[in-house]
Amino acid sequence: MPSPADQTASGSGAPLAHRLGRLDPYWWLVAPLLIVTIGLFLVPLFNILLLSVTDPEPGLQNYERLATASAPMRVFMTTLRICAVTTVIAIVLGYCVAYAMAHLEGLHQRLLLVAVLIPLWVSVLVRAFSWLVLLRDQGPVNDWLIGAGLIDEPLKLVRNELGVVIGMVHYLIPYAVLPIYAVMRGLDNRLLFASRSLGASPATTFFRVYLPLTLPGVFAAMVIVFVFGLGFYVTPAVLGGGRVVMLAESVSVAILQTVRWGYGAAQSVVLLVLTLILIGIMGRTVGLKRGFG
Structure with a gap:
């Protein structure tokens, strides 16, 4: 004792x-x-x-400017809008790819997995410039559309929000696929067989059984894609052509060009807080472990 x-x-x-x-x-x-x-x-x-809160003088003037000035609010809303559109497109495409991966076997599954992972090994700068070459006015995409008779003049596919969204979706699809695929691989297929044996159609089984069971992975993928999108710098700078300014590029301009360290730091803090809020929402709802399968 x-x-x-x-x-x-x-x-x-x-x-x-x-x-x-x-x-x-x-x-x-x-x-x-x-x-x-x-x-x-x-x-x-x-x-x-x-x-x-100390540059150029002690106080909250940097945060006050972020909340009241029109230019910072426009940058913030542009960032949220592009991230939201990118997230929706990446999740829809990623769900389709993850569904195919989860139901393929053998060589086909491995090939599809390699195809998803290969973009992760290519520099984001290389991918951004590749899309710039493909989507420019005299690029292969516009040449093909004109040659097919679908359009009469080149489409403006770069130096705007459309080009930024295309580049970001291409970069972020693997981050949408992998969490969804991890959850799909952990599902009990006997639940689907039970639904079919009780007379449910394939569509009913998918929407009433399969989709709800995969929602934790979908929500995890949404948070990952949205958080990664908030910090994008290279892709908007290259494909936006200076016309689409997102929050990360605004921070760079404030620190490196206009030398407003406090203002750039305040933007960084806002970006960090927003990221932590999203991760906290994910942890409180589906849970980090469940969300990643």
């Missing part, structure tokens, strides 16, 4: 050194990583937060 002194020492009032001594020794293996994480991530993050 432990003595009362030992019980007191092990309680909440025990000295810090004693409590640290009782930690699992494996925690000491990750201690260097935690120190590096704090030094390289949390400290700079705190400096950004501090900079947003």
Whole structure:
């Protein structure tokens, strides 16, 4: 039996050194990583937060400008609109690809999985310039449409929001496919067989059984795609041609060109808070583990 002194020492009032001594020794293996994480991530993050309320002078004037000025609000609304459209398109296409992957077997499934993963290995800059070449006025896409008699003059497919959405969807589809595919692979097919055996049509089985069971993966993919879209910089800069300014590019302009460090830091903080809110909503609703299968 432990003595009362030992019980007191092990309680909440025990000295810090004693409590640290009782930690699992494996925690000491990750201690260097935690120190590096704090030094390289949390400290700079705190400096950004501090900079947003101290430059050019102490106060909340940077955040006030973000909330009241027309230009920042226009950039913010453009970012949300493009991210929303990109998310919807990527989720619809990603669901179709994930459905095919989940129901194929053998070589066909592996080939489709490789086709989904290959874009992840190509630089975003290379992909952006590739789309710029394909979608320009004298590019292959417009040449094919004119040659097929579908249009009489080239379409404006780049240097606008349409080009930005096309490039972002192409980049983000793998991030939509993988969470949905992970959830689909974990479904119990006996539920589908039971639905069919009870007389439900294939369409009814899909919409009443299969789709609801895959919604956690869909919601996880939505959060991932939307959060990634919020921080896009290269694709809007290249395919937007300077006419489509999103939040990440606005931060770059504020810091590197107009040298308004506090204003750029405030935009970064808003972007970070919005990202954390979306992740928190996902964690509170479907859960991070369930959302990723």
